[in-house]
Amino acid sequence: MKEINFTPKLTGLFGHPVSENPTVLMIESAFKSLKLDNWRYITLDVPADNLEQAIDTIRLFKMRGVHLTIPHKVEAIKHVDVITKEAEMIGAINTIVNDNGKLTGYNTDGKGFMTSLQKDAKIVELKSKKAMILGSGGAARAIAVELAIEGINSLTIVNRTEKRGLDLINDLQRFDDLNLNFRLWDHEIDINDIDILIQATSIGLYPNKDLPKIQYDQLTQNMLTCDLIPNPAITPFLKKCESNNARLLDGLGMLVYQGAIAFELWTKRSPSTDIMKRSLETFFQNN
Numbered sequence: 001m002k003e004i005n006f007t008p009k010l011t012g013l014f015g016h017p018v019s020e021n022p023t024v025l026m027i028e029s030a031f032k033s034l035k036l037d038n039w040r041y042i043t044l045d046v047p048a049d050n051l052e053q054a055i056d057t058i059r060l061f062k063m064r065g066v067h068l069t070i071p072h073k074v075e076a077i078k079h080v081d082v083i084t085k086e087a088e089m090i091g092a093i094n095t096i097v098n099d100n101g102k103l104t105g106y107n108t109d110g111k112g113f114m115t116s117l118q119k120d121a122k123i124v125e126l127k128s129k130k131a132m133i134l135g136s137g138g139a140a141r142a143i144a145v146e147l148a149i150e151g152i153n154s155l156t157i158v159n160r161t162e163k164r165g166l167d168l169i170n171d172l173q174r175f176d177d178l179n180l181n182f183r184l185w186d187h188e189i190d191i192n193d194i195d196i197l198i199q200a201t202s203i204g205l206y207p208n209k210d211l212p213k214i215q216y217d218q219l220t221q222n223m224l225t226c227d228l229i230p231n232p233a234i235t236p237f238l239k240k241c242e243s244n245n246a247r248l249l250d251g252l253g254m255l256v257y258q259g260a261i262a263f264e265l266w267t268k269r270s271p272s273t274d275i276m277k278r279s280l281e282t283f284f285q286n287n
């Protein structure tokens with residue numbers, strides 16, 4: 001006889017505000033396609049002051065794990081038992097895994113970007129590449145650390161607030177062979193000699209149509225330009241880069257792959273990223 005068990009395997013998302021975050025759609029589409037009928041993903045509004053209590057409930061309700069989003073990615077580190085080496089270097093976690101009460105914090109954002117770089121943009125070799133990151137926030141930090149780990153030749157960090165940019169540069173000094181540069185973002189940035197340009201700020205987030213200040217006339221067809229904003233996938237920045245003949249990588253891939261990596265950590269199953277991506281595209285098209 002089949003064992004009866006009405007207690008689901010729980011996963012979810014802690015954030016604030018979070019009600020418009022569509023991650024549930026892509027994770028549940030993956031549960032469904034793998035016939036993981038007993039798994040659930042719940043979106044939970046957790047104000048900053050309640051984060052510690054919320055993390056305790058992961059243990060209490062034997063949740064398998066959660067995603068973390070704004071504003072919890074940095075603060076949550078204090079409340080888990082251990083974090084990965086990458087998460088420590090990044091200084092933020094976006095995924096928690098619960099192994100019988102022991103909570104491990106991961107950061108899958110940067111790895112999600114790296115997977116998109118390989119699978120969607122077909123960039124596999126980084127040792128000869130020069131990248132520039134616009135921004136020094138959480139997403140920029142995650143990507144910078146993963147590019148450094150993968151041995152990128154040089155990394156130029158561009159940020160409006162000098163201290164934040166220099167803090168990131170300082171944290172990257174541990175990578176001995178990495179050529180590091182910082183540019184204060186108070187003028188149109190020279191992008192000559194850059195292979196991969198990554199827009200990691202919220203400039204151009206819908207309905208805003210602003211463009212990051214860079215010298216667009218220096219773009220070439222050999223340059224890959226990336227924007228992390230996932231919706232709409234073709235942002236004003238990417239449109240402008242396309243009209244200057246550059247190659248494009250949108251932020252939807254990163255969003256899907258970071259979710260797929262978290263999904264694998266929780267379920268130990270490999271989800272279909274095509275199905276996950278389609279669920280988000282459908283949502284974005286209709287909303």
Ligand code: NDP
Binds near residue numbers: 252
């Ligand atoms: P943070 O708030 O941590 O960092 C924001 C960064 O953008 C800072 O460096 C900030 O500079 C800069 N910035 C914001 N506005 C401006 C402006 N007007 N001019 C110049 N610089 C500006 O955000 P995140 O790193 O978490 O997110 C950044 C972007 O990445 C967002 O658009 C987010 O949607 C996207 N993202 C996408 C993900 C995906 O999976 N596709 C995952 C995570 C994020 P300063 O330090 O000077 O304030």
